[in-house]
Amino acid sequence: MGTETREVIELFIDERSVRVAPGASVAAAVMNAGKACRASVTGERRAALCGMGVCFECRVEIDGVLHERSCMIEVSEGMRVRTVDAG
Amino acid sequence: MSTKHDAIVIGLGIVGCACAWALSRRGLRVLAVGDAPIGGGATAAGMGHVAIMDDSEAQFRLTARSSELWMALRDELPSEAAVDYCGTLWVAADEEELNAAKGKHAFYQKRGVRTEVLDETSIAEAEPNLRSGLAGGLRIIDDSIVYPPVVCEWMLAEVVRRGGAVRFAHVTGATRTRVQLDGGDVIDAGVVVLAGGDVSARLCAWLPVRPRKGHLVITDRYPGFCRHELVELGYLKNAHSHAAESVAFNLQPRPTGQMLLGSSRQYGVEHEEVEARMVAWVIERAKLYMPRIGSLRVVRAWTGFRAATPDSLPIIGGRDGVDEPVIATGHEGLGLTTSLGTAELIAAILTGAPTPLDAAAYSASRDFGGHDGH
Amino acid sequence: MRAERARVAVVGAGPAGIAAAVAARSCGARVVLLDDNPDMGGQIWRRVQDGPAGEWRERVKQSGAEIRGGVTVFDAEKVGGRVRLRCDGAAGASVIDAERVVLATGARELFLPFPGWTLPGVFGVGGLQALVKNGLDVRGKRIVVGGTGPLLLAVAAYLSDRGARIELIAEQADKSRMLGFAGAMIRQPGKLLQGAKLRASIIDVEYRFGAWIAEARGDDRVRQVVMSDGGVIEVDAVACGYGLVGNTQLAQVVGVGIGHQASAIGERQEGTRHLALGTGEEQTQEGIGHQASGIWGRQEGTGHLARGTREDGRKSKETRSADPKAGAWRGRVVVDDVMRTSVEGVLCAGEPLGIGGVETSLVEGTMAGYTAAGREELARGLIPRRRRERAFAAAMERTFALREEVLRLARPETIVCRCEDVTMARIAACDHWRGAKLLTRCGMGPCQGRVCGAAVEAMMGWRVRDARPPIYPVSMNALAATGGAMEDA
Ligand SMILES: Cc1cc2nc3c(=O)[nH]c(=O)nc-3n(C[C@H](O)[C@H](O)[C@H](O)COP(=O)(O)OP(=O)(O)OC[C@H]3O[C@@H](n4cnc5c(N)ncnc54)[C@H](O)[C@@H]3O)c2cc1C
Ligand SMILES: Cc1cc2nc3c(=O)[nH]c(=O)nc-3n(C[C@H](O)[C@H](O)[C@H](O)COP(=O)(O)OP(=O)(O)OC[C@H]3O[C@@H](n4cnc5c(N)ncnc54)[C@H](O)[C@@H]3O)c2cc1C
Ligand code: FES
Numbered sequence: 027m028g029t030e031t032r033e034v035i036e037l038f039i040d041e042r043s044v045r046v047a048p049g050a051s052v053a054a055a056v057m058n059a060g061k062a063c064r065a066s067v068t069g070e071r072r073a074a075l076c077g078m079g080v081c082f083e084c085r086v087e088i089d090g091v092l093h094e095r096s097c098m099i100e101v102s103e104g105m106r107v108r109t110v111d112a113g
Numbered sequence: 114m115s116t117k118h119d120a121i122v123i124g125l126g127i128v129g130c131a132c133a134w135a136l137s138r139r140g141l142r143v144l145a146v147g148d149a150p151i152g153g154g155a156t157a158a159g160m161g162h163v164a165i166m167d168d169s170e171a172q173f174r175l176t177a178r179s180s181e182l183w184m185a186l187r188d189e190l191p192s193e194a195a196v197d198y199c200g201t202l203w204v205a206a207d208e209e210e211l212n213a214a215k216g217k218h219a220f221y222q223k224r225g226v227r228t229e230v231l232d233e234t235s236i237a238e239a240e241p242n243l244r245s246g247l248a249g250g251l252r253i254i255d256d257s258i259v260y261p262p263v264v265c266e267w268m269l270a271e272v273v274r275r276g277g278a279v280r281f282a283h284v285t286g287a288t289r290t291r292v293q294l295d296g297g298d299v300i301d302a303g304v305v306v307l308a309g310g311d312v313s314a315r316l317c318a319w320l321p322v323r324p325r326k327g328h329l330v331i332t333d334r335y336p337g338f339c340r341h342e343l344v345e346l347g348y349l350k351n352a353h354s355h356a357a358e359s360v361a362f363n364l365q366p367r368p369t370g371q372m373l374l375g376s377s378r379q380y381g382v383e384h385e386e387v388e389a390r391m392v393a394w395v396i397e398r399a400k401l402y403m404p405r406i407g408s409l410r411v412v413r414a415w416t417g418f419r420a421a422t423p424d425s426l427p428i429i430g431g432r433d434g435v436d437e438p439v440i441a442t443g444h445e446g447l448g449l450t451t452s453l454g455t456a457e458l459i460a461a462i463l464t465g466a467p468t469p470l471d472a473a474a475y476s477a478s479r480d481f482g483g484h485d486g487h
Numbered sequence: 488m489r490a491e492r493a494r495v496a497v498v499g500a501g502p503a504g505i506a507a508a509v510a511a512r513s514c515g516a517r518v519v520l521l522d523d524n525p526d527m528g529g530q531i532w533r534r535v536q537d538g539p540a541g542e543w544r545e546r547v548k549q550s551g552a553e554i555r556g557g558v559t560v561f562d563a564e565k566v567g568g569r570v571r572l573r574c575d576g577a578a579g580a581s582v583i584d585a586e587r588v589v590l591a592t593g594a595r596e597l598f599l600p601f602p603g604w605t606l607p608g609v610f611g612v613g614g615l616q617a618l619v620k621n622g623l624d625v626r627g628k629r630i631v632v633g634g635t636g637p638l639l640l641a642v643a644a645y646l647s648d649r650g651a652r653i654e655l656i657a658e659q660a661d662k663s664r665m666l667g668f669a670g671a672m673i674r675q676p677g678k679l680l681q682g683a684k685l686r687a688s689i690i691d692v693e694y695r696f697g698a699w700i701a702e703a704r705g706d707d708r709v710r711q712v713v714m715s716d717g718g719v720i721e722v723d724a725v726a727c728g729y730g731l732v733g734n735t736q737l738a739q740v741v742g743v744g745i746g747h748q749a750s751a752i753g754e755r756q757e758g759t760r761h762l763a764l765g766t767g768e769e770q771t772q773e774g775i776g777h778q779a780s781g782i783w784g785r786q787e788g789t790g791h792l793a794r795g796t797r798e799d800g801r802k803s804k805e806t807r808s809a810d811p812k813a814g815a816w817r818g819r820v821v822v823d824d825v826m827r828t829s830v831e832g833v834l835c836a837g838e839p840l841g842i843g844g845v846e847t848s849l850v851e852g853t854m855a856g857y858t859a860a861g862r863e864e865l866a867r868g869l870i871p872r873r874r875r876e877r878a879f880a881a882a883m884e885r886t887f888a889l890r891e892e893v894l895r896l897a898r899p900e901t902i903v904c905r906c907e908d909v910t911m912a913r914i915a916a917c918d919h920w921r922g923a924k925l926l927t928r929c930g931m932g933p934c935q936g937r938v939c940g941a942a943v944e945a946m947m948g949w950r951v952r953d954a955r956p957p958i959y960p961v962s963m964n965a966l967a968a969t970g971g972a973m974e975d976a
Contacts, residue, residue, distance in 0.1 A: 049621075050621060054619075054621050054622035058623060062708070070605060073607035073708075075614055076611050077615065078530065078614065080595045081937070082933040093933070098524065098525075150922040151926075193926075374963075390971065393968075393969070393970025396966055407962065409963055414957065
């Protein structure tokens, strides 16, 4: 769990370094960075809605795994997140 | 308002809808009656693979003719029908299966179907997520996929436009020219066609049709994970065997980027629950061919019932001198494909319209080898 | 893969689940407490460490219950007299065969579609609170809070406390209804605001009744809201939610009866896991009904399915449930007076029985824990308390009943199913949920209809009851690992 003792966590959102408090959800980190989460099937930008794992709007790619619900996952050191707003 | 219908079709699955549509295109006023939503039943559950098959000459002719009819329809169908000519790739695990693939290739070539044999290298290029070391495969170039419920709705809309009607009701009894609905209504028509899928025997007790359950799972979107409809050649050996239970690797790339994985076959299971054991078995089988599939996320699983006959051919047509409906059922795992050929044949039988198909091969009066289906 | 047996397994570590675990442990049963969040607490106690939340957290930790976070239970099935839970999570797939299972799966928010609700920056009410608790920064952000229920005020207070500027709280219920409810509030004042400290800052905010958010506008994110009276407010974020709906999916897949009346006790129920088919007498005489509409012209007759409901797999007595505005469309798990469901070994507590609030969840959780541990008489002692709590909840539900207008906010081009981008027009052209799924893909995405299904149930009055395992998306590997024979588990 190592992260618990850290004061800040560095992760990478769309290749950019972001520092957040430990315990934050990836969704919070993504939206604090001014980003949305996913592209809808018709190409709309979407971001978190329910905050509790229900709506699947907050899906992002985390460490190469597609379709992760970012509101249900805590940030961890060195994590690589890819959103709809990547490049 | 006149209540006289030229024809009544029982069942709003793909077979019933196709029959209603084909008859109304030939000028008949058709009433389509069903007790499930349009495109419900096995049709909603199926994979929607339009495949030219070679298990028997009769099966080949029906699937090949149907495939032509699907091709002719492709530009008329709405985009939601999601037609995609992705082709089928039969996967040969070993030399024996590759030889079988070559045999099929020869069979198809002789009959003008475009196919191509792949060796170990070219199959790996065609489908990079297949495991390495497979012997090769056979590509059926003009096979396609379609989303059947939308086709059903499109067909019935046309039936209605041509003066026909759709009614949601359970049919409790049917003769050649009359149906009785739950609640007592009786409707007469020039002819009645029964396309009730695997439960058709409730209206025609002699029908040797048995439900054969199948499980499917569909994933979230992973565009490009696979490109062709993939089917293991082992399928040849076990899918049509009449074992109580079997599974075979069958993966379809939906146009949405979702992966649709099948499938299992079970006789004698009387409920539609998703069985965790069968789902696990289907997935384990797939992992033998595509180990990476294990990490894909499944969003839904469901089941459906195929209408199986003793000789694996559908039953199309009426029996002479028996006051029962004309039959269009027993399409097992190919009814989406063969619905169009079936409808053409039904229209030919009832209106004399032309068809290249030979009715005798699918006749309701053929010898079913003593099976009574019960 | 991990396979184990347990005396009692509790699904959901909100107040109900925590209370159930504590009660069952106090009777000496071995308890496993599972939740899909990394940390326990459920919705109301998310990240709350002090007050009752802190006390209950401590109690359950001391109790010796085994607490596992980050575990999603995606299937529940009766296997050989036990209840098998199939789970997935960061620690891998697992199977738990439990003698008794307490379903304490809580609730989710009800979202009613309105133009612009898919813009980034439009959140649920509880949704925004949950996100902020998990680190979303709202300092200086202008926010309109809208929808219905006591949560609006609690969340507005919370957000304001976190530095947000609340522009308006818009409660769709009329003030006249609120007056009756206020009486109840005064008698039990603690209820509404648990978990949220009302601060002076919020008192300046207008709390408008009979008002709702009619539209959200923006470009890459939300910039404005249009209120029901036509007023336009500049915003950075919107929190909008229309109350809660119980999570009954797990109950549905294990075959538990689901009812529809406002009272959760002793009501009509429906649903069995295994529908018989084939034999004439066993035919289930109901299915998806069919309403007239659209291109089919006149249609009639209620559908009688030859074999239950096929893909839907569950019985349903009628197409249209009772008056949506009265809230009776919300399906509820049916239990007896000590929290047992219609399936042997399966108990249920808290929000799936009908939205009740934290006190209700605590009482019911405690009762379920006692019953699960074989101490039914202890559960019985709590029946009067439960009745009081449920009466309060029923009053609240009446107060915040949805008005017609908020069910009609979506325009034809408004997206209703956010997973598959299905518009209101396409859904409105269908006759029932099953038809809409088949023809429009509505509800076919990864949320499995949790958002659009509940909305459509409220808006169209359709019966949406088609949970099938897996009730959450899970990897093929997890399905393969947990589906095998486990006789030696
Ligand atoms: C898992 C699975 C995968 C499949 N994959 C494919 C594939 O890839 N390609 C392919 O070609 N085929 C496939 N199939 C087969 C195909 O789905 C079926 O053959 C086809 O859908 C059958 O259509 P149908 O209209 O005959 O039957 P159904 O779709 O079952 O429709 C019959 C309808 O009649 C109604 N009915 C019955 N009795 C009455 C009554 N008394 N009164 C009123 N209505 C009644 C039923 O309710 C039902 O809705 C698959 C099948 C399954 C189960
Ligand atoms: C954001 C929010 C704030 C609220 N604030 C208040 C308030 O101030 N006062 C008040 O009285 N009420 C409030 N409520 C209502 C609240 O839901 C209840 O008071 C209380 O939390 C209900 O407790 P519960 O244990 O029944 O359900 P929940 O607290 O909802 O807990 C259920 C838990 O089960 C988990 N779960 C569900 N399904 C599964 C599964 N299949 N596998 C694993 N885990 C699962 C959920 O993630 C959740 O953690 C609030 C609700 C929300 C959404
Ligand atoms: S915000 Fe809804 S699932 Fe994450």
